Amino acid sequence: MGILEDFYYSSIEPQPRSASYRAEIREAARLYERHKEKLLAGLTDEQKECFQKFEDCLNEWRAIDERYSFLTGFRIGVRMAAETFINET
Secondary structure (H helix, E strand, O other): OOHHHHHHOOOOOOOOOOHHHHHHHHHHHHHHHHHHHHHHHOOOHHHHHHHHHHHHHHHHHHHHHHHHHHHHHHHHHHHHHHHHHHHHO
């Protein structure tokens, strides 16, 4: 695995996340689970299966988007660093 993949999969953490970030994520996850439970309680088995497929597709889409966003941000950072070194000489 290359360094970009290590960063992306959190094998290397360049900067620890703040407590406020963790609190926001925890709250969003709590709300998500609460609403999901309410929704699933009113669905038939067929609808639950459809919802699970929808959720799987959404998670795949999100993972692809996160990967490309990470790569784009990293490339911009490298270009900024390179430009800084080039302009210093």
